[in-house]
Amino acid sequence: MAKISYLQAITHALDHEMGKDDDVFILGEDVGKKGGVFKVTDGLQEKYGELRCLDTPLAESNIVGTAIGAAMMGKRPVAEIQFADYILPATNQILSEAAKIRYRSNGEWNCPIVIRAPFGGGIHGALYHSQSVEALFASTPGLKVVIPSTPSDAKGLLISAIRDNDPVLFFEHKKAYRLLKEEVPEGDYTVPIGKADVKRTGEDITVITYGLCVNYSLQAAERLSKDGHDIEILDLRTVYPLDKESIIESASKTGKVLLVTEDNLEGSVMSEVSAIIAENCLYDLDAPVMRLAGPDVPAMPYSPLMEDYFMVNPDKIEEKMLELLEH
Amino acid sequence: MINHEEVGLTDGDVKEMYRTMLLSRKLDERMWLLNRAGKLPFVISCQGQEATQVGAGFALDKEEDVLSPYYRDLALATHFGMTPLETMLSAFAKDGDIQSGGRQMPGHFSKKASNILSQGSAVTTQVLHAVGAAYKFKLDGEKRVALTTLGEGSTSQGDFHEGLNFAGVHKLPVICLIENNKYAISVPTRLQYAVDKLSDRAHGYGMHGEHVDGNDPFAVYGVVKAARERAVNGEGASLIEAMSTRLTAHSSDDDDSYRTIEEREKNKEEDCVVLMKDYMVEKNIAEESWFLEIEEEFKLIVKDATKEAENAPYPKAEDALRHVYEEVDNG
Numbered sequence: 241m242a243k244i245s246y247l248q249a250i251t252h253a254l255d256h257e258m259g260k261d262d263d264v265f266i267l268g269e270d271v272g273k274k275g276g277v278f279k280v281t282d283g284l285q286e287k288y289g290e291l292r293c294l295d296t297p298l299a300e301s302n303i304v305g306t307a308i309g310a311a312m313m314g315k316r317p318v319a320e321i322q323f324a325d326y327i328l329p330a331t332n333q334i335l336s337e338a339a340k341i342r343y344r345s346n347g348e349w350n351c352p353i354v355i356r357a358p359f360g361g362g363i364h365g366a367l368y369h370s371q372s373v374e375a376l377f378a379s380t381p382g383l384k385v386v387i388p389s390t391p392s393d394a395k396g397l398l399i400s401a402i403r404d405n406d407p408v409l410f411f412e413h414k415k416a417y418r419l420l421k422e423e424v425p426e427g428d429y430t431v432p433i434g435k436a437d438v439k440r441t442g443e444d445i446t447v448i449t450y451g452l453c454v455n456y457s458l459q460a461a462e463r464l465s466k467d468g469h470d471i472e473i474l475d476l477r478t479v480y481p482l483d484k485e486s487i488i489e490s491a492s493k494t495g496k497v498l499l500v501t502e503d504n505l506e507g508s509v510m511s512e513v514s515a516i517i518a519e520n521c522l523y524d525l526d527a528p529v530m531r532l533a534g535p536d537v538p539a540m541p542y543s544p545l546m547e548d549y550f551m552v553n554p555d556k557i558e559e560k561m562l563e564l565l566e567h
Numbered sequence: 568m569i570n571h572e573e574v575g576l577t578d579g580d581v582k583e584m585y586r587t588m589l590l591s592r593k594l595d596e597r598m599w600l601l602n603r604a605g606k607l608p609f610v611i612s613c614q615g616q617e618a619t620q621v622g623a624g625f626a627l628d629k630e631e632d633v634l635s636p637y638y639r640d641l642a643l644a645t646h647f648g649m650t651p652l653e654t655m656l657s658a659f660a661k662d663g664d665i666q667s668g669g670r671q672m673p674g675h676f677s678k679k680a681s682n683i684l685s686q687g688s689a690v691t692t693q694v695l696h697a698v699g700a701a702y703k704f705k706l707d708g709e710k711r712v713a714l715t716t717l718g719e720g721s722t723s724q725g726d727f728h729e730g731l732n733f734a735g736v737h738k739l740p741v742i743c744l745i746e747n748n749k750y751a752i753s754v755p756t757r758l759q760y761a762v763d764k765l766s767d768r769a770h771g772y773g774m775h776g777e778h779v780d781g782n783d784p785f786a787v788y789g790v791v792k793a794a795r796e797r798a799v800n801g802e803g804a805s806l807i808e809a810m811s812t813r814l815t816a817h818s819s820d821d822d823d824s825y826r827t828i829e830e831r832e833k834n835k836e837e838d839c840v841v842l843m844k845d846y847m848v849e850k851n852i853a854e855e856s857w858f859l860e861i862e863e864e865f866k867l868i869v870k871d872a873t874k875e876a877e878n879a880p881y882p883k884a885e886d887a888l889r890h891v892y893e894e895v896d897n898g
Binding site (some may be wrong): 292296298299301302304305306307308309310311313314315317329331332336337340341342343344345346348349350381382384385404405406428486510 | 633635664665666667668669670671674677678679684687688689692695696697698699700701702703706713717726729730732733736758800833889890891892893894
């Protein structure tokens with residue numbers, strides 16, 4: 241098995257599913273001839289034709305809305321929104337339509353679409369190419385929101401998402417695209433949606449996180465392990481619906497929990513994780529739940545010092561871990 | 568009204584069209600009565616737009632074509648296969664409601680077996696679903712069309728523009744039918760758009776545009792039939808504007824006070840069901856006895872459907888928890 245990047249793993253998943261199922265097709269801005277602005281869909285139009293890897297007009301509601309129509313008729317569209325920040329014009333189609341089609345038709349119709357979008361900062365993308373938008377969708381029953389943290393998970397979760405019979409939002413951390421590499425199982429490989437994953441087992445504290453922050457947390461945990469600290473890292477992988485069982489199990493085991501997200505602190509996915517722990521683990525806790533997140537400002541600034549100030553990184557996580565360990 | 572034979576319709580076709588128009592009207596009128604009697608919380612009407620809907624529906628292939636309708640399309644849905652009982656079960660939000668299992672307000676059509684896509688309440692989203700369905704037909708080389716309908720108010724939404732633009736680019740087999748009843752709740756056309764004819768916007772999307780008298784089912788049939796031909800022959804989408812009349816208030820929660828009594832009275836002169844009957848009498852397509860016969864027939868159908876729906880149980884309270892995601896049977 242060769243090592244491949246997070247980005248290549250996503251391309252492999254798309255290629256695998258398009259090769260296997262003629263109903264799978266891709267649509268989005270610049271996904272065809274250019275192969276995507278990040279090159280995630282590189283080569284797919286050449287292989288599967290213009291209509292199955294379609295360069296759409298610059299209109300996000302159209303991308304998602306037409307994908308919904310095709311999905312209701314039996315296709316399995318994978319829509320790409322070029323940057324997660326630009327998903328907002330399509331939110332009516334996602335929240336009012338995709339999320340509710342199965343429910344409002346009493347299970348007669350369904351909407352098997354995947355909406356992929358690169359999110360996250362640390363790449364000098366400023367306000368409108370850096371945002372974490374998962375919290376906007378992570379309180380909408382009917383949707384599934386998936387955020388992989390490793391190349392293997394990216395491949396396995398995307399294949400699962402394409403085969404899922406309900407709408408899945410699939411957010412890819414753009415800084416992870418070329419930063420993360422590992423050996424990824426070849427061919428047909430799935431990772432279940434809705435299941436969190438313990439990326440590192442430990443006894444002293446639990447860090448619950450997702451996306452690029454998983455890698456950052458692992459780095460920080462590795463450093464602290466040299467001083468004998470034993471840190472558990474739970475990767476949510478699916479941020480909606482949450483894997484409550486795994487959250488409760490890990491929080492109860494260590495009794496000390498740090499929640500890490502790159503999103504703004506208030507009202508993030510972690511606010512819900514915190515509520516789950518408060519409701520279920522109070523008597524197992526040895527310290528208040530601690531959070532590390534972006535500041536409550538509208539979005540990530542461009543200038544490097546301000547960008548670094550906003551971003552979560554291994555140093556900030558290590559510092560918070562120590563604070564919790566010493567509590 | 569144009570002569571029905573001009574567009575290739577037989578006397579038998581005309582009778583069938585009238586039957587669907589009248590049945591839909593009777594169902595609609597009964598729902599208003601039930602609302603005013605306190606038995607239904609809400610009604611939204613097709614009254615005055617039956618000619619447009621039945622004319623359009625008649626031009627399609629019910630087995631192959633797909634509808635992405637809007638909330639006034641009772642006559643269109645009825646033509647495509649929504650039964651009076653299904654309409655009443657939905658109106659009463661009772662168990663067995665095919666459209667939504669009692670979840671949605673009435674007028675939110677859905678029936679998979681009749682190729683009617685599920686609708687929400689946010690307007691114009693359905694246009695993109697029709698365009699997406701049409702893209703599927705293109706991908707799979709199928710000779711089918713998707714018809715979407717909307718009020719003229721919905722043409723102000725972004726999804727209208729985005730959908731028609733995409734349909735134009737790919738010459739998709741989709742027909743976008745504006746049922747222009749001149750009011751979006753209370754807002755008249757002069758405050759909704761500045762063009763003379765909304766169908767002129769077709770030029771901007773590189774597609775065929777057609778403006779038609781929506782109170783004339785034969786004229787609507789003719790233009791939709793031609794649009795369907797173009798669509799399945801790879802000649803692309805059509806934007807059709809049918810000038811129609813809203814005979815009721817927007818809904819049972821609206822008092823229509825923004826229209827003068829004179830205007831509302833004058834609208835009755837354009838009642839397409841009355842005009843259709845006059846035409847049929849004038850052309851000797853049906854005898855008075857035939858009209859009396861179907862009046863009686865529909866009275867019974869509507870009565871029975873109402874009674875059965877009224878007596879049906881509600882869905883169970885805990886059914887509110889079902890069908891959020893695919894229900895996988897692990898047993």
